[in-house]
Amino acid sequence: EVQLVESGGGLVQPGGSLRLSCAASGFTFSRNWMTWVRQAPGKGLEWVANIKQDGSEKYYVDSVKGRFTISRDNAKNSLYLQMNSLRAEDTAMYYCARGELPDYWGQGTLVTVSS
Amino acid sequence: QSVLTQPPSASGTPGQRVTISCSGSSSNIGSNYVFWYQQLPGTAPKLLIDRNNLRPSGVPDRFSGSKSGTSASLAISGLRSEDEADYYCAAWDESLSGLVFGTGTKVTVL
Numbered sequence: 270e271v272q273l274v275e276s277g278g279g280l281v282q283p284g285g286s287l288r289l290s291c292a293a294s295g296f297t298f299s300r301n302w303m304t305w306v307r308q309a310p311g312k313g314l315e316w317v318a319n320i321k322q323d324g325s326e327k328y329y330v331d332s333v334k335g336r337f338t339i340s341r342d343n344a345k346n347s348l349y350l351q352m353n354s355l356r357a358e359d360t361a362m363y364y365c366a367r368g369e370l371p372d373y374w375g376q377g378t379l380v381t382v383s384s
Numbered sequence: 385q386s387v388l389t390q391p392p393s394a395s396g397t398p399g400q401r402v403t404i405s406c407s408g409s410s411s412n413i414g415s416n417y418v419f420w421y422q423q424l425p426g427t428a429p430k431l432l433i434d435r436n437n438l439r440p441s442g443v444p445d446r447f448s449g450s451k452s453g454t455s456a457s458l459a460i461s462g463l464r465s466e467d468e469a470d471y472y473c474a475a476w477d478e479s480l481s482g483l484v485f486g487t488g489t490k491v492t493v494l
Binding site for chain 1: 417419421423427428429430431434440472474476480481482483484485486487488
């Protein structure tokens with residue numbers, strides 16, 4: 270059974286940093302693109318970033334370029350999202366998902382940016 | 385930003401057929417597959433329709449997808465109370481080099 274478990278969310282002040290993690294199991298992690306998607310409270314889904322199987326290609330939505338970094342550790346079956354210079358508008362539930370065009374999703378981790 | 389346009393809401397009585405539209409452009413729907421996700425209240429999205437019209441294992445055949453040109457649609461036939469959810473379309477966008485989602489449609493069963 271495919272499982273994706275996010276962690277690392279929490280309350281952070283504007284300008285602060287946070288690192289999200291996603292632990293994957295139930296499939297061959299190293300053979301799949303991985304994706305982060307976020308959803309602001311009461312709003313729709315927004316694609317954030319994705320990363321190729323070997324980490325050689327990474328893509329970001331314009332609003333996070335230069336502030337967020339997606340990475341992975343295939344030996345640990347883990348996906349990461351390093352978020353720096355956080356803004357109030359980054360407040361959202363962050364979902365980890367399998368695939369460049371996601372099929373399985375985790376339950377999400379909530380990031381709140383507020384003073 | 386949402387590049388794909390959906391109606392904000394749709395509704396029907398149990399047993400009825402409901403259709404949700406998704407309008408895009410040549411850089412997304414017009415040149416790539418469309419996916420549909422169902423998000424039940426308080427839960428993570430779930431893949432409902434894969435590559436325009438394929439149902440993943442476990443998805444009832446009451447759900448069907450189609451695509452024509454730069455638009456797509458999701459149909460729910462034999463509407464049931466458990467179908468009350470938000471529905472999102474999605475497609476890769478060549479111009480943005482990213483995945484774009486629809487604005488979302490809330491389905492209500494009357």
